[in-house]
Amino acid sequence: MRAFLDHNATSPLLPAVRAAMIEALALGNPSSIHREGRMARAAVEDARRAVAAFASVDMENVVFTSGATEALNMALQPTADILLVGATEHLAVLDGHGYGASCDRLAVDADGVVCLEALTAALARHAGKRIVVAVQSANNETGAVQPIGEIAALVHGAGGALICDAVQSAGKVDLDAATAGADIIVLSAHKIGGPKGVGALCIRTERAVPTPLLRGGRQERGFRAGTEDVAGIVGFGRAAAEARTLDAVEALRDAFEGALRRLAPDVVVFGGETPRLPNTTCFAIPRLEAQLAIMALDVAGIAASSGSACTSGKVKPSHVLAAMGIDPTLARGAVRISLGRDSTAADTARVIATLNVLLQRARRPRIAA
Ligand code: PLP
Numbered sequence: 001m002r003a004f005l006d007h008n009a010t011s012p013l014l015p016a017v018r019a020a021m022i023e024a025l026a027l028g029n030p031s032s033i034h035r036e037g038r039m040a041r042a043a044v045e046d047a048r049r050a051v052a053a054f055a056s057v058d059m060e061n062v063v064f065t066s067g068a069t070e071a072l073n074m075a076l077q078p079t080a081d082i083l084l085v086g087a088t089e090h091l092a093v094l095d096g097h098g099y100g101a102s103c104d105r106l107a108v109d110a111d112g113v114v115c116l117e118a119l120t121a122a123l124a125r126h127a128g129k130r131i132v133v134a135v136q137s138a139n140n141e142t143g144a145v146q147p148i149g150e151i152a153a154l155v156h157g158a159g160g161a162l163i164c165d166a167v168q169s170a171g172k173v174d175l176d177a178a179t180a181g182a183d184i185i186v187l188s189a190h191k192i193g194g195p196k197g198v199g200a201l202c203i204r205t206e207r208a209v210p211t212p213l214l215r216g217g218r219q220e221r222g223f224r225a226g227t228e229d230v231a232g233i234v235g236f237g238r239a240a241a242e243a244r245t246l247d248a249v250e251a252l253r254d255a256f257e258g259a260l261r262r263l264a265p266d267v268v269v270f271g272g273e274t275p276r277l278p279n280t281t282c283f284a285i286p287r288l289e290a291q292l293a294i295m296a297l298d299v300a301g302i303a304a305s306s307g308s309a310c311t312s313g314k315v316k317p318s319h320v321l322a323a324m325g326i327d328p329t330l331a332r333g334a335v336r337i338s339l340g341r342d343s344t345a346a347d348t349a350r351v352i353a354t355l356n357v358l359l360q361r362a363r364r365p366r367i368a369a
Helices: 013-025 037-056 066-077 116-125 148-157 228-243 246-263 291-298 319-323 345-363
Strands: 061-066 084-085 103-106 129-135 159-165 182-188 200-205 279-286 335-338
Touching: 013 084, 013 228, 037 061, 037 228, 061 066, 066 159, 066 182, 084 116, 103 116, 116 148, 116 291, 116 335, 129 148, 148 159, 200 246, 246 279, 246 345, 291 335
Parallel strands: 084 103, 084 129, 129 159, 159 182
Antiparallel strands: 061 200, 182 200, 279 335
8 A cells, every 4th residue: 555755745635635626626617696696606616605714814805826836926026125035945936036136046055944143133234125025924934833933023124024834834733823924825726635726815914916827807806807717616625624733743753754864874964953743854865865765665565755846856956955055965865754644654654664775775885706
């Protein structure tokens, strides 16, 4: 049986979500005024209510999009003079903003946490300007959690606005606590048991106003033109209503890391010294290539990842580990295991057993031909 241990890449569609989506596929166009249209509109607004409750925003402040990438791109079109972004942000932020040269990256420490001194200095450097800051609530590769409350206080003190990519915290930890103080938060349905290709931009205050990327219709209060993905949105709403934290898997993750340290005492756990998502471990064992480990795990029936899904396949070490100052050779060995609510001790034991075989093989002396 396969063990899916790559929940930070995507989480399996929940059965209740699938059932709700299948029903919603037959609905009409929410903009039509006839009965079929009104039924579709009601389904979309029910979903909006569920996502709004999940994100702690008013319903009218949820804008549905084609995913977090679109929502982040939308949130990060120039509405201020300067954009400050964490160095370990997802590429949807680093490559998706429209600020060009008016964007500064904020340094992170060795655990990937934004240096508050660097933020304070950047805010002071740009005093008098309108500033937008984008920092994720937790990192997709390492699970490192950012101190969003403290960051928000500094940003607001300088008159700026804080946009928070909350994709990885949603469905894993308490979302309100993880995003406290943020002016906009961004979510993705497929990280919480919903469908791929749906996300939301949730506006919490008037400090940050997004600029529409898609124009040509009045859908989503003019923020996002185009007929809504009704089934996708319905699925997102259902997933939001079903969302729970993953606090219960923390003990399993910690036990796995203990076993890993016994197997390979020289293992390095990235972000291991800072608060992390309870389901995530990203590690490297010197001399063990990540691609080899991922392939061996796959053959053994385990889905894991090397760095983020978006960059896997590339031999280049991830920008996240590079920003943390990790040696590129070690970073090339980074393996990420991200557990879900159904993950078991048997799953993580299979990972250890597979790594054990690889390490034995690596240690075996080569016989000269
Ligand atoms: N932000 C983070 C932290 C992510 O992990 C991801 C997905 O991998 C995204 C943004 C992009 O989300 P989507 O797949 O909905 O575009």
